[in-house]
Amino acid sequence: MSGVASTLAKKRAQAAGFGTNANATKYLNQDFEALRSQCLSRGSLFSDPSFPAAPESLGFKELGPSSSKTRGLAWKRPGRAVWSHFLSCCLPGDCWLLAAIASLTLNEEVLARVVPAGQGFGDNYAGIFHFQFWQFGEWVDVVIDDRLPVKDGELVFVHSAEGNEFWSALLEKAYAKVNGCYEALSGGSTSEGFEDFTGGIAESYELSKPPSNMFQIIQKALEAGALLGCSIDITSAADSEAVTRQKLVKGHAYSLTGATEVNYRGRKEKLVRMRNPWGQVEWTGAWSDSSSEWNSIAASERPNASAEDGEFWMSFSDFLSHYSRIEICTLTPDAITSDSIKYWAVSNHDGTWRRGSTAGGCRNNPYTFWMNPQYVIKLNEEDDDPGDNEVGCSFVVGLIQKNRRRLRKDGEDMHTIGFAIYEFHGQRNVHLDKNFFLTHAQKARSETFINLREVCTRFKLPPGEYLVVPSTFEANKDGDFCLRVFSEKQTETLITSSRFQEIVSDDAVDSGFRGMFVKLAGADMEISATELTTILNKIIAKRTDIKTDGFSLDTCRIMVNLMDDSGNGKLGLGEFATLWKKIQRYLGIYKKNDMDNSGTISTPEMRMALKEAGFTLNNTIFQLLVARYAETDMTLDFDNYVACLMRLEMMFRVFKKLDPHQSGFIELDFQQVCHAITLYENKIINNLHF
Numbered sequence: 001m002s003g004v005a006s007t008l009a010k011k012r013a014q015a016a017g018f019g020t021n022a023n024a025t026k027y028l029n030q031d032f033e034a035l036r037s038q039c040l041s042r043g044s045l046f047s048d049p050s051f052p053a054a055p056e057s058l059g060f061k062e063l064g065p066s067s068s069k070t071r072g073l074a075w076k077r078p079g080r081a082v083w084s085h086f087l088s089c090c091l092p093g094d095c096w097l098l099a100a101i102a103s104l105t106l107n108e109e110v111l112a113r114v115v116p117a118g119q120g121f122g123d124n125y126a127g128i129f130h131f132q133f134w135q136f137g138e139w140v141d142v143v144i145d146d147r148l149p150v151k152d153g154e155l156v157f158v159h160s161a162e163g164n165e166f167w168s169a170l171l172e173k174a175y176a177k178v179n180g181c182y183e184a185l186s187g188g189s190t191s192e193g194f195e196d197f198t199g200g201i202a203e204s205y206e207l208s209k210p211p212s213n214m215f216q217i218i219q220k221a222l223e224a225g226a227l228l229g230c231s232i233d234i235t236s237a238a239d240s241e242a243v244t245r246q247k248l249v250k251g252h253a254y255s256l257t258g259a260t261e262v263n264y265r266g267r268k269e270k271l272v273r274m275r276n277p278w279g280q281v282e283w284t285g286a287w288s289d290s291s292s293e294w295n296s297i298a299a300s301e302r303p304n305a306s307a308e309d310g311e312f313w314m315s316f317s318d319f320l321s322h323y324s325r326i327e328i329c330t331l332t333p334d335a336i337t338s339d340s341i342k343y344w345a346v347s348n349h350d351g352t353w354r355r356g357s358t359a360g361g362c363r364n365n366p367y368t369f370w371m372n373p374q375y376v377i378k379l380n381e382e383d384d385d386p387g388d389n390e391v392g393c394s395f396v397v398g399l400i401q402k403n404r405r406r407l408r409k410d411g412e413d414m415h416t417i418g419f420a421i422y423e424f425h426g427q428r429n430v431h432l433d434k435n436f437f438l439t440h441a442q443k444a445r446s447e448t449f450i451n452l453r454e455v456c457t458r459f460k461l462p463p464g465e466y467l468v469v470p471s472t473f474e475a476n477k478d479g480d481f482c483l484r485v486f487s488e489k490q491t492e493t494l495i496t497s498s499r500f501q502e503i504v505s506d507d508a509v510d511s512g513f514r515g516m517f518v519k520l521a522g523a524d525m526e527i528s529a530t531e532l533t534t535i536l537n538k539i540i541a542k543r544t545d546i547k548t549d550g551f552s553l554d555t556c557r558i559m560v561n562l563m564d565d566s567g568n569g570k571l572g573l574g575e576f577a578t579l580w581k582k583i584q585r586y587l588g589i590y591k592k593n594d595m596d597n598s599g600t601i602s603t604p605e606m607r608m609a610l611k612e613a614g615f616t617l618n619n620t621i622f623q624l625l626v627a628r629y630a631e632t633d634m635t636l637d638f639d640n641y642v643a644c645l646m647r648l649e650m651m652f653r654v655f656k657k658l659d660p661h662q663s664g665f666i667e668l669d670f671q672q673v674c675h676a677i678t679l680y681e682n683k684i685i686n687n688l689h690f
Contacts, residue, residue, distance in 0.1 A: 280309075
């Protein structure tokens with residue numbers, strides 16, 4: 001599939017619900033159930049041609065074909081496996097993934113999202129497994145065979161401390177496949193694994209210098225259903241999993257599962273509840289299971305904390321002094337099943353940096369910085385119960401650069417990335433030029449520009465509108481990114497673009513509309529442009545609240561071409577239903593902006609209506625539209641208004657088809673120019689403002 005077709009297909013799939021965890025996109029179009037059925041019917045074990053048991057799946061340098069580390073390595077299938085939570089790792093640089101997998105096992109609901117049920121080494125075993133990962137805005141279902149790299153009789157990478165447990169090694173293989181090879185997984189942060197296993201957004205805090213409201217951050221994260229992981233740094237390899245005098249394990253992933261305040265000897269004492277995934281070896285200091293501190297608080301405040309189950313309480317001050325780091329992964333609403341959890345709102349946007357157009361670099365490049373993509377965030381409501389006595393709106397911005405691990409074998413690596421935030425007043429859908437940034441200081445920024453996959457920072461700002469500008473450190477660095485905003489309250493995030501409604505499926509159309517369609521469509525069960533003209537003009541002729549001369553055949557042809565996914569020049573049930581909803585929406589916008597109830601809209605009202613419909617236009621293009629569609633008294637009736645919107649939507653769609661990388665610029669050969677002039681009015685295309 002071509003780049004253009006692939007992009008359009010992906011958008012349609014997302015609109016239809018694909019890419020969620022419940023309906024993950026099939027990675028490389030491999031269907032687990034179909035492939036397993038084929039293997040079972042043939043009586044053979046699955047061998048994955050897309051990630052073969054071959055040197056290229058291992059790596060390109062340290063794990064390349066000539067490396068001593070891969071000499072003598074073989075690929076072998078495991079025998080019958082069992083489930084276990086005790087993991088270890090042989091490959092230096094891969095321990096970030098190990099810690100993320102270990103944390104994954106602490107939450108059964110989240111684990112079930114990554115490791116789908118109904119697979120194993122039982123009756124339906126066919127040497128094939130599948131796992132699901134979040135990848136830059138969508139969930140993908142990844143199929144693998146179970147041939148694992150073995151050297152000297154042991155698994156080479158992530159594996160269990162017990163020799164008969166393989167699920168973690170299989171999960172790692174699927175993750176290596178998504179990233180290109182095993183070596184691409186070398187070097188990373190636990191946060192990266194957190195996000196790819198949950199779809200959430202992960203923040204990391206050094207506890208040697210925590211923010212003043214760290215306890216409130218933890219409490220609110222727990223209320224939002226977040227995953228919290230903690231660890232104690234090691235100073236040498238000998239420190240790994242060493243047990244301290246008070247029974248804390250160094251270099252070991254703990255989870256933080258609770259935070260509360262109790263009345264203790266006339267004052268408030270902050271406590272946190274920890275969990276050791278080993279299920280044993282617990283803290284023996286203050287507030288441990290059998291410590292005397294519990295005797296000094298009311299029975300109603302005393303939790304049941306006596307079992308050797310790996311879970312224990314400790315004071316927040318002890319937590320800060322003993323642990324080195326906490327990572328908080330705030331989950332998306334779709335991952336939360338409890339009605340009692342106050343989940344955060346999330347918005348997600350894809351973007352690109354392209355040399356010479358949208359890759360302006362950081363603020364050190366004052367004359368190109370403005371060329372970067374720009375996003376407006378509207379913070380509407382202050383936090384409930386701020387806790388730190390600081391009034392404002394809490395939100396987290398995460399900037400992820402896409403697919404950089406896959407490019408390592410080509411000599412590429414992570415860009416150095418970051419973002420700046422500006423207080424913003426004015427027209428939202430206008431791309432601000434360099435004059436704004438030369439005269440306005442940033443209100444906030446990412447903590448640093450760094451060459452990690454993601455830069456993520458938490459902010460609290462007063463209600464208002466803010467402009468987020470993501471960038472690479474250096475200008476003219478090509479790359480794709482995903483910008484996410486998680487907020488305690490609902491926010492509004494906007495970019496300069498138009499909004500297109502995807503075609504609904506026939507099955508999604510309700511019975512009432514289906515009955516109307518049957519009456520209108522005739523024997524062929526489809527509606528042509530001529531039939532559409534008759535239908536629309538009969539309907540609007542009955543309305544007295546709008547003025548119209550009637551829809552022309554030319555306008556109806558544009559509507560059919562816009563909605564016609566099948567390519568037969570007619571509208572089926574789903575296509576007509578989508579068009580009907582679109583016209584209804586445009587009618588609502590028309591009526592809303594007809595401020596004097598004249599039945600027409602003036603050209604100023606037209607500009608507001610176009611903006612509300614999702615089109616951002618510069619002055620030149622707006623002048624052209626007025627000249628084409630407005631009457632001499634500078635008003636538009638309903639059919640001309642709809643014709644204008646439909647033509648604009650066609651222009652935007654054509655432009656996007658010719659711009660597969662979403663750079664905002666296109667190059668056309670002579671035939672394409674002739675085609676554009678003939679069919680799509682080249683003047684409008686050239687003056688569209690993105």
